[in-house]
Amino acid sequence: xxxxxxxxxxxxxxxxxxxxxxxxxxxxxxxxxxxxxxxxxxxxxxxxxxxxxxxxxxxxxxxxxxxxxxxxxxxxxxxxxxxxxxxxxxxxxxxxxxxxxxxxxxxxxxxxxxxxxxxxxxxxxxxxxxxxxxxxxxxxxxxxxxxxxxxxxxxxxxxxxxxxxxxxxxxxxxxxxxxxxxxxxxxxxxxxxxxxxxxxxxxxxxxxxxxxxxxxxxxxxxxxxxxxxxxxxxxxxxxxxxxxxxxxxxxxxxxxxxxxxxxxxxxxxxxxxxxxxxxxxxxxxxxxxxxxxxxxxxxxxxxxxxxxxxxxxxxxxxxxxxxxxxxxxxxxxxxxxxxxxxxxxxxxxxxxxxxxxxxxxxxxxxxxxxxxxxxxxxxxxxxxxxxxxxxxxxxxxxxxxxxxxxxxxxxxxxxxxxxxxxxxxxxxxxxxxxxxxxxxxxxxxxxxxxxxxxxxxxxx
Ligand SMILES: C[S@@+](CC[C@H](N)C(=O)[O-])C[C@H]1O[C@@H](n2cnc3c(N)ncnc32)[C@H](O)[C@@H]1O
Numbered sequence: 001x002x003x004x005x006x007x008x009x010x011x012x013x014x015x016x017x018x019x020x021x022x023x024x025x026x027x028x029x030x031x032x033x034x035x036x037x038x039x040x041x042x043x044x045x046x047x048x049x050x051x052x053x054x055x056x057x058x059x060x061x062x063x064x065x066x067x068x069x070x071x072x073x074x075x076x077x078x079x080x081x082x083x084x085x086x087x088x089x090x091x092x093x094x095x096x097x098x099x100x101x102x103x104x105x106x107x108x109x110x111x112x113x114x115x116x117x118x119x120x121x122x123x124x125x126x127x128x129x130x131x132x133x134x135x136x137x138x139x140x141x142x143x144x145x146x147x148x149x150x151x152x153x154x155x156x157x158x159x160x161x162x163x164x165x166x167x168x169x170x171x172x173x174x175x176x177x178x179x180x181x182x183x184x185x186x187x188x189x190x191x192x193x194x195x196x197x198x199x200x201x202x203x204x205x206x207x208x209x210x211x212x213x214x215x216x217x218x219x220x221x222x223x224x225x226x227x228x229x230x231x232x233x234x235x236x237x238x239x240x241x242x243x244x245x246x247x248x249x250x251x252x253x254x255x256x257x258x259x260x261x262x263x264x265x266x267x268x269x270x271x272x273x274x275x276x277x278x279x280x281x282x283x284x285x286x287x288x289x290x291x292x293x294x295x296x297x298x299x300x301x302x303x304x305x306x307x308x309x310x311x312x313x314x315x316x317x318x319x320x321x322x323x324x325x326x327x328x329x330x331x332x333x334x335x336x337x338x339x340x341x342x343x344x345x346x347x348x349x350x351x352x353x354x355x356x357x358x359x360x361x362x363x364x365x366x367x368x369x370x371x372x373x374x375x376x377x378x379x380x381x382x383x384x385x386x387x388x389x390x391x392x393x394x395x396x397x398x399x400x401x402x403x404x405x406x407x408x409x410x411x412x413x414x415x416x417x418x419x420x421x422x423x424x425x426x427x428x429x430x431x432x433x434x435x436x437x438x439x440x441x442x443x444x445x446x447x448x449x450x451x452x453x454x455x456x457x458x459x460x
Contacts, residue, residue, distance in 0.1 A: 001086045004073050006032055041063075042122075043076045045265025049109060049121040050075055051385065056105040057077040064094040071095070079106055097376060114187030132307065132417055133163050135173070136188065137200045139205060139235065140267045141243045145178055151193055152180075169439045176207045176394060197266035201434035202232045205305075205421035207399035207409040209354040210236040210424050212389050212409075215294045218449055222291040224345075226338060227299045229256035231263035237296060238269035248273050252278040266374040280337065284344040293349045299335050301355035301362050302328060306419020307413045323378045328361045335366045336373070339426070343375035351381070351426040356419055358412075363422040369410060370426070382408045386424040397422075 010024050018024070021044075025037045043050070050072050054060065064080035065071050077084050079102060084092050106118070115121060138148040149159065156168050163171045163181040178288065179202075188194040188201060210233050215223045221241055228234045228249035238247055249264065249272050251257040257276040264272045282289060299407045335355070342351045353370070355362050370376060386396070386406050395412060397405035411421040 001040075001090060001092060003009075003032060003035065004077075004084075004086065005069065007036050007043070007073045008067060008070040009042050010036065010073075011072065012044065013182060015069070037375075039073055039076065039081075042080070043072050045122040046076060046080060047072060048312075049106075052109055053079070053102055053105045056108070057096070058100050059102065064091050064100065067170045075102060079103060080122075081215075090370040111256045116187070116189035132184060132203070132419070134181045134184055134186040134188070135183060135202055135204050135207075136170075137176075137177045137202045137236065138180065138192075139198050139200050139239055139267050140178055141235070141239045141270075142196070142198045147150070148180075148193070148198065153185075155191075157182075173204060175390060176204060176211060179204060179207055191213065198267060200232065200235060200267065202236070203419050205416075205418035206232055208297055208390060208393075208409060208411075208421065209233055209234060209298055210240055210422045212384075212423055213237065213240075213294055213296050213350060213352040215241050215245075215247075217242035217244060219244050220291070221304075222289070222294050222347075223247045224295040225249045225296060226297050226342065227251070228274070229253065229260040233258040233296060233298055234260065234264060234272060235269055237269040238264070238267070238272050238362070241271060241272050245268060245271055246273060248292070249274045250277055250278070250279045250282070256361075268388075272408065280341055284341070284346065288347060292345050293347050295343055295345070295348060295351050297335075297336050297338050297353045298355070299350060301331055301335065301357040302359060303356055305356040305358045305411070305413055305422075307419050328359055331357075332361050332366050335362060336369050336389055339366070339370040340373050340375045341427070343370075343373075343379045343381055347430050348379070350384075352423065354421065354423045355427070356421050358420040360398055360401045363410070363424075364397050364405065364408065367397075367424045368402050376426070380429040381426045381431045384427045388427070389423065389425050397424075 004027055006028065008030065012270050013019060013024050014021065019027070021040070023026065028036050051068070054068070054071050054075055057066065059071055059337045060068065063390065064310050074084055078095060078099060081182070082094065084093050110121065111116065113121070119339035138145050147244050152170065156169055159173055160169045163169065163183060165183055167186065170180050170182045173181055188199060191199065194201070213236055215221060217240065222245060223241065225234045225237055225247060229251040231249070234249045234352045236248065239352060241247060247269070249260060251260045251274065252294060254276060257274065264274055339351065340352055342348060353367065357363060367383070371381070375381070380394070384407060389407060390409050395416060397410055399405040408422065408424040411418045413420040
């Protein structure tokens with residue numbers, strides 16, 4: 001139980017404004033720090049929802065419970081974690097007596113808010129501040145946009161110029177064709193068209209890579225999605241290909257591969273060939289992939305652009321900083337390796353590299369390193385210009401990191417009504433539409449700031 005008292009004490013001190021989350025967690029005894037930090041952060045994420053549940057279940061009438069914060073951490077683990085991790089003492093027994101009622105109130109709260117998953121109850125204030133609309137992509141592999149609009153009208157929705165707080169109004173996105181915007185709280189989980197795979201819930205920024213790749217829509221098209229699960233970008237690519245040609249979708253994780261296969265089948269993507277394998281083990285000379293011309297690389301990254309996280313609060317904590325830098329450097333090395341591997345395919349003409357990270361080390365610096373690598377030189381890969389990479393999107397790369405920052409796209413969480421995101425596009429110079437013929441300036445040697453040495457390694 002001491003662990004719960006430690007976490008509840010940290011929450012008490014936070015409430016009393018006796019320090020920041022970072023500072024208070026940093027002052028915990030080192031042996032408990034990681035575990036307590038995780039519980040405190042998770043509890044804070046769910047605090048408003050847990051408070052409602054505790055109040056509705058009248059848990060605080062229980063005499064053994066001396067503080068609301070103690071109740072919060074215990075109920076967190078009981079309902080959202082792996083159960084209360086303590087021996088069978090009277091305090092644990094007191095909370096367990098209310099388990100059925102607490103659980104019932106949790107389900108009622110989810111139903112009241114129109115949520116399908118408990119995780120959605122944990123949206124941080126950041127998410128609300130960012131006011132990210134509910135983005136819904138019409139899956140054109142299954143029906144047309146006009147059919148979808150008719151369907152939505154039959155459900156009582158009406159299309160407007162822009163999304164508003166009117167729960168029955170929606171708008172079309174100005175950058176991504178077939179993407180619709182609804183008010184943030186709009187629930188689609190029980191919608192028949194969503195359940196049938198005809199509507200796909202996908203953040204706007206996550207739609208950028210497939211649109212930039214613009215895969216060919218013809219029977220002989222050969223495309224790879226190298227890191228595919230859960231499959232949002234795969235189903236988007238498939239739709240852009242007109243569900244024709246062949247899209248090889250690689251996923252190395254077995255469980256995530258199951259999700260990918262389910263998503264692809266639900267979305268009616270008949271041109272997708274899901275492959276449960278590590279993309280790095282694929283031989284670029286293998287006849288099966290010899291004709292691949294386009295590839296999407298959306299590899300594992302830090303996920304630091306995802307808005308629904310509180311753990312970023314800990315990232316700048318001094319003693320974690322070194323560990324974090326090491327982790328980012330490893331990720332960057334892996335990301336670079338993936339791009340270099342993609343450049344080895346003999347007929348590759350276009351490579352889109354994206355991340356949901358906000359860190360330059362995983363974004364601009366990986367791109368600069370990729371442009372300077374042997375495979376880029378041999379294959380004459382250069383960066384596609386702004387005209388091929390969402391020219392109308394306002395936010396571009398960091399100019400202090402690369403000279404062609406205008407050629408890449410960034411999304412800033414909290415400002416662009418999306419998650420944080422990065423997209424870049426490599427093309428073979430011989431295939432480049434524009435007759436500029438120049439070696440891009442970022443291939444010149446530049447002084448780098450630390451920590452940014454992106455060195456290829458095989459780990460993630
Ligand atoms: C960021 S997620 C991809 C998200 C996906 N593009 C989407 O939009 O739904 C990265 C995925 O790549 C997988 N992955 C990482 N390294 C891989 C590799 N070398 N080969 C195949 N899959 C890999 C991870 O297991 C993870 O599922």
